[in-house]
Amino acid sequence: MEEIIGTVAGRWYVTAFGIAFVVLARRHLGWRALGIYSAIALAVGVIAENGSVHLGIPYTRYSFNPSLRGDELFVGDVPLMVSLSYTFMAYFAFAAARLIVAGPRRSRSRLPVLEYLTAVMLAVWALWVVDPVSRLGAHFFLGELFRYDGPGFWFGLPLGSQLGFTATSCVLVGVLTWLTRDEPIEPVDTLARHPRLGALGGFLGQVLFMTATAFVVARTNPGTEIGRTADALAGSTLIIGLPVVLLTAVHWRSLTVPGDGGEQAAPEPVSARQRAH
Numbered sequence: 001m002e003e004i005i006g007t008v009a010g011r012w013y014v015t016a017f018g019i020a021f022v023v024l025a026r027r028h029l030g031w032r033a034l035g036i037y038s039a040i041a042l043a044v045g046v047i048a049e050n051g052s053v054h055l056g057i058p059y060t061r062y063s064f065n066p067s068l069r070g071d072e073l074f075v076g077d078v079p080l081m082v083s084l085s086y087t088f089m090a091y092f093a094f095a096a097a098r099l100i101v102a103g104p105r106r107s108r109s110r111l112p113v114l115e116y117l118t119a120v121m122l123a124v125w126a127l128w129v130v131d132p133v134s135r136l137g138a139h140f141f142l143g144e145l146f147r148y149d150g151p152g153f154w155f156g157l158p159l160g161s162q163l164g165f166t167a168t169s170c171v172l173v174g175v176l177t178w179l180t181r182d183e184p185i186e187p188v189d190t191l192a193r194h195p196r197l198g199a200l201g202g203f204l205g206q207v208l209f210m211t212a213t214a215f216v217v218a219r220t221n222p223g224t225e226i227g228r229t230a231d232a233l234a235g236s237t238l239i240i241g242l243p244v245v246l247l248t249a250v251h252w253r254s255l256t257v258p259g260d261g262g263e264q265a266a267p268e269p270v271s272a273r274q275r276a277h
Contacts, residue, residue: 002070002071003073006071006072007072007073007079007080010071011079017202018085020205021091021092023198024091024202025037028180028199029180033179033180037087037176041090041172042084042087044168044171045086045087046075049076049078050078053076058165059165060160061149062147062148062149062161063077063146063149064145064146065144065145065147068145079145082145086172089123089126089127090123090173090176091176092206093119093122094115094173094176094177094199095200096200096203097118097119098119098196099196100122101114101118101251102115103252104188104190104252106187106188107183107185107186107194116174120169120170123172123173125207125240126206126207129207129210129240133213133214134210135157136214136217136233139220139226139230140217155229155233208237211234215230218230218234
C-alpha cells in the first residue's frame with residue numbers, strides 16, 4: 001500500500017496528467033480503443049525502459065535511483081510512473097497535432113501523414129524539455145530519478161536516447177493513427193469548441209510545467225553550474241517554441257480563402273474509408 005500511495009500521491013504530477021489523458025482520450029477514442037492504446041503504450045514503456053537499463057537499447061544505457069524501491073511501484077528495474085507517462089505524452093502530441101495541422105475550423109485534416117509527422121515532432125520536442133529538467137530532479141520535488149552513463153549533446157542526453165525516443169514515438173503515434181483511421185472530418189465553430197483543444201492544453205501543460213520548474217531551479221541555485229543549466233533549459237523552450245507558434249499561426253492563416261479574408265467553409269464529415277473510395 002505504501003508503494004501505491006508513493007506512486008499515485010508522490011508522483012502527483014504524473015497522476016494529474018494521467019487523469020487528464022483518460023478524460024480526454026475516453027471522449028476521443030472511446031473506452032475500447034483507450035484500453036487497447038493504453039495497454040500497448042504501457043507495454044512499450046516497460047520494454048523500452050528496461051531494455052535501456054539492461055542492454056542500452058533503445059535509449060542507450062542509464063539507471064534509475066535504486067533508493068526509490070520501497071517508496072513507489074517498479075516494473076522490472078523501472079518506476080511504474082515512468083512507463084505510465086508514455087500513455088499521455090504520445091496521446092497529447094497526437095491529438096494536439098490534429099488541431100495544429102487541421103486548423104481551428106475542422107476536427108482533423110485531410111493529410112494524415114502530416115498529422116503523423118507533426119505528432120512525432122511534438123512528442124520528441126516535449127521530451128527535449130521534460131527529460132533534461134528531470135535530470136535535475138535532486139534540486140526540486142522530483143528527487144534524483146535517473147542517471148545516464150555517458151555524455152550527451154543535449155544537456156547530458158545522448159543522441160542515441162533521442163533517436164530511441166523518436167522510434168517509440170513513431171510506434172505509439174502509429175497505433176493512435178490506426179485506431180482513429182475512420183474518424184471523420186467534422187466542422188468546428190470556433191477554436192474554443194475544438195475537440196482537440198484540451199489535448200493541446202495537456203501538451204503545452206507538460207512543457208510549460210517543466211519549463212517553470214527549470215526557471216525556479218535556476219533562481220534557487222544562482223551562480224552554480226546547476227543554475228546555469230536550468231536557466232538554459234528554461235530558455236530552450238522559447239527557442240524551440242516561438243518558431244513553432246509562429247509557423248502554426250502562418251499555417252492557420254494559409255487556411256483562409258485567398259482574397260476573401262474569411263476561413264474556408266468547413267467540410268461535411270468525411271471518414272477515412274469514404275476518402276479511399
